[in-house]
Amino acid sequence: MSNKVKIDAITTQEQDFAQWYTDVCRKAELMDYSDVKGFIIYRPYGYAIWENIQKFLDQKFKEKGHENVYMPLVIPTSLFQKEKDHIEGFAPETLVATMGGSQKLEDPLIIRPTSEVLFCDHFAKIVSSHRDLPKLYNQWCSVVRWEKTTRPFLRGSEFLWQEGHTIHESEVEARGHALKMLKVYEDMGKDLLAIPFLTGTKTEKEKFAGAEQTFTIEALMPDGKALQSGTTHYFGQGFAKVFNIQFQDKNNTLQYVHQTSFGVSTRLIGAVIMAHGDDNGLNLPPKVAPIQIVIVPIQQNQPGVLNKAYELEKRLKALGYRIKVDASDKTPGWKFAEYEMKGIPLRLEIGPRDLKAGMISGALRHNHHKISFEDGALEKEVPVILENIHEAMYQKALTYLLNHTTEVHNMEELEDALNNKLGYAKMMWSGDQKDLDVIKDKYQASARALPFNQTLFAKNCLVSGKPAKYVVIVGRAY
């Protein structure tokens, strides 16, 4: 009897990028499907990536004064309907519980698709004075949005995320906070995932249901599609007025709070898979990799080989690295391919010849370069190697992003940027959504962001010829 989940060859990216993606997800054992469509199983290797993202962000959030809370899984339908834009945005994709303890529920319960209304309801109860502000809360949880088309990590009926919810005394402070958290996300891309993001403001049409302003991080994938990877929102006082979140300010006047929210999800795992992966499989940046170094003993029955492998493991563990020694009876060739496929950034090999020479050899996953250094230099070399891998992966992704962002001045150039260059088109826009709708109809591309640098580079909207108001980045999206 062979393995029930067989590791066949992975479809190449060129053959079928979507199939390549699914193959990698399954064969690297990141996830599996459950019996319910869109509800995936996060297997240990996939969940560990999420744990590393959580650890990174949780620390950043706390450094910036956030506290973790946990709100209920369910929202009474009556409460959910309080904010009109919000309910309109989410109602069509809710999962609703109607039976509890074998009884029909009077007020059916919506499984949270996001928790704004729960936070608002709570904020109204606990805030009364400017001394109570700001409240900087965050929640790690799963949310449910009933989706018709689902793909592992990218779009699911259930996904894991964090949702930050904050309330502030002033608009300036709240807007600043939404931007500050966008910066945290951007830094996470650069420092953890080795992914550069396009950042900017969402257009009116693309912003979050209930928000006054939405900021976004968008990753560009190798198939030319943008992956919206995180958003932060300034809500103004909209929710505050509906939920009556008021405080007495320093002059003893009653004011409504200014509110933000922000979130990233397990979609980031999808971003990492696509941004760095290749036809050999997964390719993980060292800081987010569940296993950073795999040690493969060569001719492991020869005296001293296995002992040395475990010694290296011990020395590297002492430096805090996540390591695996594979001393199974599989061949080195099988192991090399397996750990390539699993995207482990650094492979170290130790065989009788290395042992005799006092050397350690190995290979880097991201560029297949061979390496070799003296045994005694291990503690000095490995940190530098891993740091260099991270930097090289980030620079490669950044170059890709820059090379695939084209300033366009007419429809032909726009089409070329989207269809041939497989990337973003940077164009001048009137500010009228109708003009972007033309692009949507023709090319299935939408406004990804208004970049923060709004230096206009032409006088007229590319589509309508009306006076240009904005620089907008247009692209196809997941």
Add this chain to the structure above:
Amino acid sequence: MSNKVKIDAITTQEQDFAQWYTDVCRKAELMDYSDVKGFIIYRPYGYAIWENIQKFLDQKFKEKGHENVYMPLVIPTSLFQKEKDHIEGFAPETLVATMGGSQKLEDPLIIRPTSEVLFCDHFAKIVSSHRDLPKLYNQWCSVVRWEKTTRPFLRGSEFLWQEGHTIHESEVEARGHALKMLKVYEDMGKDLLAIPFLTGTKTEKEKFAGAEQTFTIEALMPDGKALQSGTTHYFGQGFAKVFNIQFQDKNNTLQYVHQTSFGVSTRLIGAVIMAHGDDNGLNLPPKVAPIQIVIVPIQQNQPGVLNKAYELEKRLKALGYRIKVDASDKTPGWKFAEYEMKGIPLRLEIGPRDLKAGMISGALRHNHHKISFEDGALEKEVPVILENIHEAMYQKALTYLLNHTTEVHNMEELEDALNNKLGYAKMMWSGDQKDLDVIKDKYQASARALPFNQTLFAKNCLVSGKPAKYVVIVGRAY
């Protein structure tokens, strides 16, 4: 306008223990109620206790080879019904979603009350050989059990927990694992929560739905009731046969796996509140306290006082402690009472006199003792003080447990142990559930555990006079 959530006096334990408990939960800002009965809001101070429990256990689990996964929130009704005992145990208290994306669901989805069937379904797909075993998985999540009577942390329709699920080649290994994890829980009580547990095996009647054997940790609360605080289970091959979790053993024979599960929940927060709290409020053991040390400046406008407070904070933070400096304009008296109520283990005070003398003074929460030491001794004194607090709190709780566990030989002594001594009765039992039912009817007390030490101390069952088979610990329970 005053605070909406007013900090009134806490009901005394003697007046009304249940009300005391609820007062502490609300006034120490551990939780708040939501609009749906039994679904509570974990506020930052309450959630931080859970985070400390998570951090402790997650590390222990990983040290013992467990990997974290995440299974879907929902279970199709058809899948849930596969294991008969299991569905019988949980069906009456399920929350069921029947609508998704505005459509009626053909196979209604049960919001997970526990995830055995999901793990089993997955295990069957990924295991085929003895080389795949053991699988040691754990999941952190929330679960829903529709409860009629709910109390913060102790019994909720939703609660947070971890559920470990493991499969093994042999019965010996699986049973050993269930016991090993019980030891992890026992150690958590001793080393983190300063709570000694009664440990042992559950009777047939009290074991988990679907388990062959259930082990338990039970904390004794000041009102004389036991709080079941965690359980580990040996499932045998019951689930494996229903879900067809088979593997080829070393002799190429197909075998069913042997399975375990184990879990603790946010109920542990309730255990901590009750085990240590007093009429002044919460009383937290240092290792689980969100804030371990509060620094209160006295006459903080006097030169140097605030600077010294922040210097102490910095020095203690460098040692890894969780600290708060309260430099607000509230009076020291208000602050003392507030942080007593919040159960912060150690309070340090620094005023002009201390400053001049080069001394630091303070007080311990758990016994109200005053302390004083030289500024330069801070880094030496604080770790010892906190360690001593933990040890003293544990010893006090242990003495309480021992003093309230009475060996009883007849119904009168049993009644006295339960009603007057407010604790456990240790008695001889025939092994016939009917005999325990008599006690249940008469005293509303049940078998908490068959202790591991089964040295019989009488020949006959206390109730029926039939030959005694077991030592059993009986008590009232939450």
